[in-house]
Amino acid sequence: MTTITTKWALMVLVAGSLLFSCKKEKSSAPTPTCSVNMVNISGTYKLTSLQYKSSTSTTPVEETDSWEPCEKDDIIILKSDGIYDFKDQGTVCNPSGNEHGTWALKGNTLTSNGILKGTITSFDCKTMVYVTENVLVQGDKYTFTMVKQ
Secondary structure, rough: OOOHHHHHOOOOHHHHHHHHOOOOOOOOOOOOOOOOOOOHHHHEEEEEEEEEEEOOOOOOOOOHHHOOOOOOOOOHHHOOOEEHHHHHOOOOOOOEEEEEEEEEEEOOOOEOOOOOEEEEEEOOOOOEEEEEEOOOOOOEEEHHHHHHH
């Protein structure tokens, strides 16, 4: 009997020491800095959501739900030198919607000579959200969500 009790005690001791001796190492890697600047914003993006609110009291409507498949797979390439290329990728629309132009960033305000315009409300180095207000009527708001590819 003492041999069985000793074996059980030894197994509990070994299991307990294994269980409590394994600790997660704290990550010493610094949190990535995602400041809003032209270098960090630069990259290839796909629009994943475009919501429209006609006023502050209305429910947002997802605009991409009504888009043609050829419009849903397009990408925009923001280059750090202030050039952008909008590419009609994947299923190509007829006519193609390719576009080329310039873009700039002043503070959190995104501008271009084409399709980009708005205020960046969030950016985590992967996903950028920007809004454009008073487009169709006073008080309306478009919210663009773009993810780096």
